[in-house]
Amino acid sequence: MIVCLKIGSLVVMALALAWAGVFAWWRQWHMALAELSLTVVGLAGWLLIYSGRMNSALIVIQSALLVFVVCFTLMFDVPNAGIPRITHLYLLFLALFGYINYLRRKSKVQIGLIAACLGAFVVLSCTTYALPFARVIPDDIRSAGVWINGVLATTMMWGGVWAIQREFTRPKGMALELRNAVRNNEMRLYFQPQIDHAGMIIGAEALLRWEHPKRGQVSPGEFIPVAEEAGLMPLLGGWVLQEACKTLVDWSDDPVLSRLTLAVNVSATQFKVDDFESSLLELVGVHGVNPARLKLELTESVIVHDMEPTVARIERLRGAGIGFALDDFGTGYSSLSYLRRLPLDQLKIDRSFVRESLECERSAGLVKSIIKLGLDLGFVVLAEGIETTAQHAFLLKCGCDEFQGYLFGRPMSEDDFREHVRTATFAAADASPDLLRRAVGEIRSGNERAVN
Template identity: 75%
Template sequence: MITADDARPTTPNTPADKQSRRLIAAYKTAALLIMAVGLIWAPILAWWGQWYIAIANMALTVLAAIGWLLINTGRLNTAMVFSEFSLLVFAILYCLMFDGPSAEVPRVTHLYLLPLAMLGYFNYLRRKSYFQLSVTVASVCAFIVLSSTYYVFPFARPIADDIRSVGIWFNSCLATAMMWGCVVMIQREFTRPKGLALELRNAVRNNEMRLHFQPQVDHAGMIIGAEALLRWEHPKRGQVSPGEFIPVAEEAGLMPLLGGWVLREACRTLADWSDDPALNRLTLAVNVSASQFEVDDFESALLELVRVHGIDPARLKLELTESVIVHDLERTVGRIESLRRTGIGLSLDDFGTGYSSLSYLRRLPIDQLKIDRSFVQEALESERSAGLVRSIIKLGLDLGLVVLAEGIETPEQHAFLLKCGCDEFQGYLFGRPMPDDDLREHVRTATLAIAEASPDLLRVALGRTKSARKRALN
């Protein structure tokens, strides 16, 4: 329903939201600026005979280039650790070795420690860690010490005042500009979630949310259901990626609101499908977040929706992630059992990516185990990954569960999963997420193709669907 990665192909090292894109852009810009400064000053200093300082500026250029290359290859976290640490050490050493203040010209290199501290703080907001906090604190402390003392190394080789007086204005302006850029970036980070959260709340009221549906097929290729996936049609920005608005919704506590809208729309959709001979046998899977599942009246509100829309509860399937289960296992088991007694199906989503444990898996009264796309993508890359997928499928089958694999993109992945005994499949190979009208046409076309190829196979598939529905009700 509302997972952050359901709207894009699986591409490694691809940032999922605007925060990461802004951070990458900021790092690349800073790296290019530092390289430019180093390349400009190195030949000038060499011309003036300041070889030690020219070499130091070339070293700075190399450090910035390494950081830029790391970012450009998608290794953002590695680039942050390397750049922040190396630039902090470089700035301190440069001040103590070359940029000693005099009575005529003050020290200036330490000004770069302030934007470095702010960049470290922004990274700390993005991914809290002791390293990012340490960089911020160390940069501020170094700035205070270097701006308050005249200390340099006893063996320092200070830049002559006539040379430093040329660069002091340039470096002061550049450091201030970089600090201003960091202020703007942090200010946007503080204000963006609040603004987007408000827009999200209004989006539900303004009918800007949409459901798309991704087909789910059985081993014969028959479409047996679909997963409901949330999309946001912003009136000004167009399609907003779930990778951008789902984290904001979670942080702002809006998941019950979005999840409630999805359940209402899903029940309405199932009611519409009931009047269509091509779709009235399909199930519809809806992902339920932990905060939504823990709402006190979740069960009663859901059952009221089923009653009001007059749908067969066996055609509705709730997908729960492992994060839902670990909060309160006893209460979760009780709720799942209560929902199953009404005929609603329950699936454990993204199995293996969280807190997988046989101790709780054997206690959960679920119907289906859903293999996460990351396992599917890696299944053909090594025998170890393939063995892990085989074990997950065997585990699910031994527990009497239907095993569904998601994220299937190639015929080779599908063939491998079929050979392993997987029951059901979902992924771009069988259809991308699509609007309701497109799904209807897709189902009719696929059903017609199977009927023309093998009428007996179609009858068997339809009979299997009815039998599964009866088992769910029992």
């Protein structure tokens, strides 16, 4: 939308300059000056959008264009028996443009501008009123302007209708595609390694990816909001949990992978489904998964609403052996009162804190306090979003238990993750304890048996 507004502002300036040139050629200096004022409006809008003040830009542009169209129509575009009034057609587009902005952000000011545009359109369409001191555009210019402005106004209206249609149909279309994606096996689990303070891989976070047959890999930032709005998170989350259980079963036969935990994000709508616990426990039982290897990650927004039922649900699942982590800690409703009551196993420090930890002493002190708080409450503290060795060293010094981020591996397919774990295990074999040495030996023996 920002790109479209920038282009629209440039188009307004270009058209206004073109008409100013035409009027100047015909020595209609008052009309040329009016068009130059419209150029100023377009420039002001573009500068506001460029500076990031989008809401101000939209209101300023609409208000200025409304005043300009009304004044220009009453001053210059006076109808006669042979040539109709035409400039007021732009008011319909302004009203439509205002409605598009209203869909983006509800505003009483926006409603007022829409009403003013429609009201002015009705008045100018139904009357031939003009200002007493009007300077009517000569008919030879107006005869060409009627067609040009008529085509431009209609084209702009078509563009506005297309934008609204796209806004209304895009989420529904993607929601339908998401349903079909689960059925057509287009969803994939990717895995990002999690390591301990010694640098050993101790688990992974399962991350959902959509391999669209035509668009390629669709970003979670694009389809997750659509899934939440369409109520599809229980469907997607159920698929993720089922695939996670299958993955843990596959890993159970591997001497190294069998010791890893697998963390799965659970949305608020999925977690609050009535039969969530029974369905999950049935899934774990059917696949024969060791529940201690499965960890559910909840955000603060899931927990703070309906605290008592949420705590009871967590305790029942923890009683079965499933672990729980509080994800993105510090970005929501962080409160010691609820944190003390939550039966959690792990606290995950949000990547935004990690990213800013080395930027200033205040950010560093905040990270230290979060880690100390988590440790004092008996949680395992994991920091995510680690991208540099300096961040890792700082978090180690602060006493952080576990780590996750691009520094240790990007999200990868299951085959790539298996290879990554094996490579990391072999690389650390010489420095590893006896248990890891035995695991490496079992891997090698298994490979030799497979070859034979």
